[in-house]
Amino acid sequence: MDTTFREVSADPRTASVPLSHLSLEIGHLYMDDFMAGPERLREQFAQVKPWVDAARAACPVPAGRRPRISTCFLIDDYFTRFSTPAEVVPQIVAEAEACGLTVDYLARESACAEADGRRPARLVEARLVESPPPGTNGSRPPATATGWLSNGERTPADDLDEAMGAAGGGWRPPRETEAGRHSVFLDVELWDTRHGGRTWSCPYLAAVWQLLRLGLLRDRGQEVFPPAPRPDTLPDSWDALPPLVRLNPAADPFAAYRTFSVLARRFLPIEHAVTVLLEQWAPEEPVLHALAERARQEGVPLPDALTGRIGYLFHGQP
Amino acid sequence: MRPDRPGEGPALLLGEVRTGLLQHSVELPGAATEKMLGLRHGERVRSSQRPNVRAQSPDLLTGVDCPLATTSHRAVRGVGTVLSHAVLTEGRVLQASALARIAAGGDRRRPWGHYLAHPGTVEVIGRGEAAELAAGHLAAAEPGTGLDLGGLTERLLTEVQREAGLDRRAPFRSRRTRLRWTAVRADLAGEEPGGRLTVEDDTLRTLRLTLESVDPVEVAAFCEDLALHDWLLSTLGRLIERSGLGSDPGPGPVQRLRPAVNHLMHLWMPGARVARPLAPLWEGLETRPGFTRQWTASVQRVRDHLALQAVGLTAPTVRGD
Numbered sequence: 001m002d003t004t005f006r007e008v009s010a011d012p013r014t015a016s017v018p019l020s021h022l023s024l025e026i027g028h029l030y031m032d033d034f035m036a037g038p039e040r041l042r043e044q045f046a047q048v049k050p051w052v053d054a055a056r057a058a059c060p061v062p063a064g065r066r067p068r069i070s071t072c073f074l075i076d077d078y079f080t081r082f083s084t085p086a087e088v089v090p091q092i093v094a095e096a097e098a099c100g101l102t103v104d105y106l107a108r109e110s111a112c113a114e115a116d117g118r119r120p121a122r123l124v125e126a127r128l129v130e131s132p133p134p135g136t137n138g139s140r141p142p143a144t145a146t147g148w149l150s151n152g153e154r155t156p157a158d159d160l161d162e163a164m165g166a167a168g169g170g171w172r173p174p175r176e177t178e179a180g181r182h183s184v185f186l187d188v189e190l191w192d193t194r195h196g197g198r199t200w201s202c203p204y205l206a207a208v209w210q211l212l213r214l215g216l217l218r219d220r221g222q223e224v225f226p227p228a229p230r231p232d233t234l235p236d237s238w239d240a241l242p243p244l245v246r247l248n249p250a251a252d253p254f255a256a257y258r259t260f261s262v263l264a265r266r267f268l269p270i271e272h273a274v275t276v277l278l279e280q281w282a283p284e285e286p287v288l289h290a291l292a293e294r295a296r297q298e299g300v301p302l303p304d305a306l307t308g309r310i311g312y313l314f315h316g317q318p
Numbered sequence: 319m320r321p322d323r324p325g326e327g328p329a330l331l332l333g334e335v336r337t338g339l340l341q342h343s344v345e346l347p348g349a350a351t352e353k354m355l356g357l358r359h360g361e362r363v364r365s366s367q368r369p370n371v372r373a374q375s376p377d378l379l380t381g382v383d384c385p386l387a388t389t390s391h392r393a394v395r396g397v398g399t400v401l402s403h404a405v406l407t408e409g410r411v412l413q414a415s416a417l418a419r420i421a422a423g424g425d426r427r428r429p430w431g432h433y434l435a436h437p438g439t440v441e442v443i444g445r446g447e448a449a450e451l452a453a454g455h456l457a458a459a460e461p462g463t464g465l466d467l468g469g470l471t472e473r474l475l476t477e478v479q480r481e482a483g484l485d486r487r488a489p490f491r492s493r494r495t496r497l498r499w500t501a502v503r504a505d506l507a508g509e510e511p512g513g514r515l516t517v518e519d520d521t522l523r524t525l526r527l528t529l530e531s532v533d534p535v536e537v538a539a540f541c542e543d544l545a546l547h548d549w550l551l552s553t554l555g556r557l558i559e560r561s562g563l564g565s566d567p568g569p570g571p572v573q574r575l576r577p578a579v580n581h582l583m584h585l586w587m588p589g590a591r592v593a594r595p596l597a598p599l600w601e602g603l604e605t606r607p608g609f610t611r612q613w614t615a616s617v618q619r620v621r622d623h624l625a626l627q628a629v630g631l632t633a634p635t636v637r638g639d
Contacts, residue, residue: 007366119359126358129379129399131430137384138400138416139469178429219360282379282399282434284361305431 014221014286018253020068021300022059023213025261026052026101028074029092031082038091045099048262051313052101055260062299068252070104074209077238078110079202085241086234093247104251105227111243112208113200118224118243120208121200123217125190129282133177150187151276152176188273203273207281210274210310212244215255215291216283227254257295257302260311268314278306328532330420330448331501332440332455334467335542336475337413337549338494342484345409345581348373354482355404369590375404375478379437380470383427386420387454387464388446397423398433398440401534402470404478405542408585412478413545414471417538420451438534440465449507452500456524468496490577492553497545499525501537513599515544523548527599536593544600547588547609554582554616563623572627575620583620586613 026048033040052071061067073092089106096103113121130142133153152175176183190204200208211217217224228242229249235241244254263271283306295302303309340346346354348365351373355363361376379399386396402416423441433441442451458464475494479486504511507528514526525541561574588609589600603609 005368007368009362009365009367123360126360127379129381129434132381132383132397134383134395134427135463136382137463137466137469138380138382139466139473141473142380178427217360220362279430280381280434282437285437288435304435305429306434307431 014218014284014290015223016290016294017215017223017255019215019291019294020070020252020254020256021061021258022055022067022069023254023256023259024052024055024069024071025213025259025263026071026073026096026103027092028076028263028267029088030076031080034082034088038095041092041095042098045096045101047315047317049099049101051262051315055262055311055313060258060301065298068256070252070254070256071102072105072107072213072254073103074107074109075238076109078108078113078200078205081238084234084236085238086236089234089241089245089247102248102251104246104248105244105254106247107209107212107225107244108238108241109205109209110238111225112205112212115243116225118219120212120217120219120224121204123219123224124204124208124211124281127282127284128277128280131177131280133175147189147191147193148187149190149277149280150174150185151279152179152183152185154185154187186272186276188276190277201273203270203277206270207274207277210259210278211281211306213255213259214257214306214309216287216306218284218287257291257300258309258311260313262313262315265314265316271312271314275307275310278310281306328419328421328534329503329506330452331417331499331532331534331537332420332452332465332467333415333417333499333501333538333541334471335413335415335497335499335545336468336471336494337411337497337545338475339488339490339492339553340406340410340412340484341479341486341488343487343489346406346482346484347409350482351406351409354478354484355406357404357478366591370585370587371408372591373406377401377403377438378474379434381430381433382418382440382465384466385464386440386442386446386451387458388450389453389457390450392446393444394446394451395443396420396440396465397427397443399437400440400465400467400470401438402474404474407546410581411546411549411585412475413542414474414478415538415542415545416467416471416474417534418465418467419534420448447506448502452502452507452526455500456498456526458498468498471496489581490557492556493521495521495523495545495549495552497523497525497541497548499527499541501527501529501532503532504528504530513602515603529596531595533593533595536596540592540596540599543589543592544603547586547613550582550585551609551613551616554578554613554620557582558616558620563619569627572624575623578620579624583617586610586617 059067155174174185176185189201191198191200225244227244227246230245230247352363355373355375358376363373365373381399383397386394400416400418405413418440421439421441423443509528511528511530516524557578561571563571
């Protein structure tokens with residue numbers, strides 16, 4: 001006779017989240033944009049619209065299937081606080097509609113750091129696995145403790161003195177680990193601690209935002225921010241607004257196999273940093289496998305590498 | 319190296335386990351264990367109560383890109399990630415365990431995202447046979463440029479204890495032991511399944527496993543279990559030796575053996591969490607050299623001594639001589 005015994009606390013469990021095919025970011029609101037008035041918002045949406053249509057048309061879905069696509073909009077309430085949800089949210093919805101766009105989900109950037117007792121930024125930090133330059137054998141401690149993450153080997157600091165002595169002869173250039181012939185070396189500041197607590201950098205929060213949209217983050221196995229329905233009355237403080245609000249009750253799921261962001265060109269360096277960061281981020285294996293399995297069952301192509309799931313369009317206007 | 323074909327399972331695992339006494343005066347309670355082993359924000363510490371209390375940290379990943387040792391001294395480069403975690407048994411014995419599944423790679427390093435999509439896998443760039451890499455890992459001298467699982471586990475043990483706010487007053491002195499291990503799939507090694515455990519010196523043991531199928535989680539759990547019991551046996555042996563039992567007729571040995579009774583003697587539970595396909599390996603070790611036989615004999619010796627002391631028999635007899 002065969003008996004089995006199991007203790008629940010000994011097994012890892014992971015919740016799955018509803019998934020769209022594509023998460024389409026149609027805008028990002030900073031204080032400056034808001035101060036410039038509703039015309040600026042309308043201008044931005046009008047600029048974005050054709051690219052959003054193109055992204056919808058390009059969404060890879062098996063023939064005969066309806067693509068599930070959700071749109072999202074991010075509000076920067078982390079680095080600067082401005083206005084109130086009661087004033088801003090209806091404005092965004094109205095201006096988008098005027099341009100033929102629907103905002104399905106609205107998120108607060110500060111929630112990427114911390115909200116509702118969840119700390120997505122810490123979840124992401126816990127899974128950073130630095131890409132090892134050749135010669136890394138496991139005996140050195142990781143360097144993320146410094147708050148900087150690069151895509152290669154930095155110029156060694158001890159060489160600076162030598163360089164002075166040897167009239168520059170001792171200097172060694174930095175090197176991108178995955179460079180082809182030449183390097184594009186990037187060193188990304190993840191956070192600083194200038195104001196006592198830790199302040200996460202803009203690229204870092206943008207990386208958290210991508211991971212939330214890709215449905216890859218879990219907090220103790222649970223979905224981090226299940227979308228909240230739109231409150232009957234929008235609050236007067238950003239903190240009182242749920243981290244992620246579903247503005248369109250008929251929207252497809254927030255998280256998706258792939259993301260696409262239509263952004264102004266000034267976001268290019270930030271998104272390069274996001275790429276460097278996400279290339280060194282290890283997803284939870286069960287989450288990764290579940291996604292791959294669901295994509296396979298649906299017949300949707302899904303790249304192994306996370307950065308392959310992220311698409312952009314950078315347009316030339318502010 | 320022959321590639322892992324889909325459905326075939328890994329060809330080769332390399333691992334190391336370090337085992338030591340938690341540097342704390344009392345058994346670590348549950349809440350403190352959670353804190354100590356909560357090495358990754360947002361991930362659970364896995365714990366179980368049956369048949370003994372065991373808690374395991376979430377897995378950590380460390381990126382490596384370095385030569386892998388081979389017996390032929392041919393340069394083989396390995397790129398990927400090593401899995402590691404810490405385990406605390408009965409709030410007393412702390413282990414750090416590292417593991418890499420070795421798989422065939424291409425002829426050059428791929429984008430890092432590829433390796434992160436296969437956590438715990440180190441891909442071989444160039445040629446390297448499974449058996450040759452296994453032998454190289456076991457024979458590796460002290461850390462040089464090659465894959466350093468020993469350094470990784472040593473650092474993990476130290477870090478876990480440092481962050482946890484322990485009082486660093488262990489109830490007795492003990493040494494950390496190291497178990498360096500490999501598991502090769504039998505069809506690749508051209509051998510019958512089996513294991514070979516070698517006591518290399520006071521603190522280093524090597525284990526070479528040849529298995530029909532190589533499940534990384536199951537094999538690592540077996541090696542952690544073996545390392546734990548080997549450490550218990552070595553530690554109890556050393557305590558008995560240091561106690562003067564057999565030479566000191568007075569109450570000294572009783573005093574010195576107290577930590578063994580208080581902290582070690584209830585921990586013996588070999589094979590409790592070993593997966594069924596690996597159970598025969600324990601049975602083999604129980605036949606020869608007979609781990610439990612030696613443990614039972616040592617424990618019995620301590621108990622007999624305590625009993626004799628209790629009824630006041632030992633001292634007068636010796637003095638009467």
